[in-house]
Amino acid sequence: MSTRGYGGPVTEPRWLDEKQARAWRGYRRMRALLDLQITRDLAADSGLSDADYDVLSNLSEASPHRLRLTELATTMLWSKSRLSHHLTRMQQRGLVDREECAGDARGSIIVLTGAGLRAIEEAAPHHVASVRRHMIDLLTDEEIAALAALSHRVVAHLTAAP
Amino acid sequence: MSTRGYGGPVTEPRWLDEKQARAWRGYRRMRALLDLQITRDLAADSGLSDADYDVLSNLSEASPHRLRLTELATTMLWSKSRLSHHLTRMQQRGLVDREECAGDARGSIIVLTGAGLRAIEEAAPHHVASVRRHMIDLLTDEEIAALAALSHRVVAHLTAAP
DNA sequence: GATTGCTTGTTGACATGTCACCAAGCTAGC
DNA sequence: GCTAGCTTGGTGACATGTCAACAAGCAATC
Numbered sequence: 001m002s003t004r005g006y007g008g009p010v011t012e013p014r015w016l017d018e019k020q021a022r023a024w025r026g027y028r029r030m031r032a033l034l035d036l037q038i039t040r041d042l043a044a045d046s047g048l049s050d051a052d053y054d055v056l057s058n059l060s061e062a063s064p065h066r067l068r069l070t071e072l073a074t075t076m077l078w079s080k081s082r083l084s085h086h087l088t089r090m091q092q093r094g095l096v097d098r099e100e101c102a103g104d105a106r107g108s109i110i111v112l113t114g115a116g117l118r119a120i121e122e123a124a125p126h127h128v129a130s131v132r133r134h135m136i137d138l139l140t141d142e143e144i145a146a147l148a149a150l151s152h153r154v155v156a157h158l159t160a161a162p
Numbered sequence: 163m164s165t166r167g168y169g170g171p172v173t174e175p176r177w178l179d180e181k182q183a184r185a186w187r188g189y190r191r192m193r194a195l196l197d198l199q200i201t202r203d204l205a206a207d208s209g210l211s212d213a214d215y216d217v218l219s220n221l222s223e224a225s226p227h228r229l230r231l232t233e234l235a236t237t238m239l240w241s242k243s244r245l246s247h248h249l250t251r252m253q254q255r256g257l258v259d260r261e262e263c264a265g266d267a268r269g270s271i272i273v274l275t276g277a278g279l280r281a282i283e284e285a286a287p288h289h290v291a292s293v294r295r296h297m298i299d300l301l302t303d304e305e306i307a308a309l310a311a312l313s314h315r316v317v318a319h320l321t322a323a324p
Numbered sequence: 325g326a327t328t329g330c331t332t333g334t335t336g337a338c339a340t341g342t343c344a345c346c347a348a349g350c351t352a353g354c
Numbered sequence: 355g356c357t358a359g360c361t362t363g364g365t366g367a368c369a370t371g372t373c374a375a376c377a378a379g380c381a382a383t384c
Contacts (some may be wrong), residue, residue: 107330
């Protein structure tokens with residue numbers, strides 16, 4: 001029976017059991033190591049950062065290779081401020097460009113440049129190979145299905161209105 | 163049949179199929195959203211950042227609440243530089259302290275202070291609740307087992323000597 | 325058609341992370 | 355013991371991310 005002085009819950013917290021703790025710690029460690037490795041591969045193969053790749057990838061999937069800044073920020077789960085800063089740097093490297101938005105004078109349209117398109121097209125095969133090598137090809141079909149199912153459930157939960 | 167000008171693989175890259183892509187995109191999105199939410203919860207409940215929590219957690223699990231800087235950095239997968247910078251900031255807030263290392267005059271021993279111990283003890287129950295709410299309690303037992311198994315396999319792969 | 329309030333994108337100050345380098349100390353081979 | 359090379363932890367310069375504030379434009383209501 002525990003009593004606590006700081007006004008928190010009076011009941012004993014539900015700690016994680018052994019299996020849950022293994023899953024959580026494993027997830028965290030995989031997340032950290034996978035991030036490091038994929039960032040390294042991407043930089044070595046293409047000279048791009050994770051952030052660069054995500055921006056270019058999203059732009060290249062848009063129909064005319066251009067998106068409103070806010071839309072891009074929402075898709076990427078980035079703040080507008082962070083995206084604006086990052087785009088300024090990518091613009092200086094010639095990977096993207098800004099255009100005025102017809103119909104909304106406040107707006108900024110982000111455009112994939114030719115160099116940007118070339119960069120993502122050259123980077124993509126290496127990146128996919130890296131993702132396969134360090135993760136996807138290590139999993140069974142059942143694990144891939146389980147990962148897809150559980151991650152989509154967690155995403156749905158976190159996306160639901162608070 | 164594709165030909166390429168930049169000396170890369172001549173074969174068509176093995177893109178991800180639909181199921182693999184769903185798993186990968188889901189994982190990436192879960193990762194991003196979960197990170198944001200858990201960081202927010204941690205800050206709101208305890209005033210700690212993810213990084214603070216990790217440092218305090220690792221120190222509190224060490225036997226006499228102290229660790230060599232290099233050892234801590236290795237465990238956390240951080241660079242020594244990053245850890246040193248972060249510890250300087252945590253030290254200014256009174257959460258940790260530095261001690262000289264008997265037997266190795268270069269060494270720095272990182273010590274959990276009383277305030278640091280109190281901080282992690284108050285933060286932990288809220289943090290576990292947050293982890294459960296946004297992830298663990300949303301998964302079936304099978305999914306927990308699958309996540310533990312696959313993440314440990316990926317970690318083992320990434321930890322093996324290159 | 326003016327007032328009021330929201331949205332958009334940018335900026336500057338600051339927090340944090342990365343990178344290359346350094347001084348001091350250890351260590352192994354001679 | 356001495357020396358050559360490695361390890362340790364720290365530092366400064368710089369890259370990146372966060373946060374609050376802002377100007378400009380839009381929209382809705384009267």
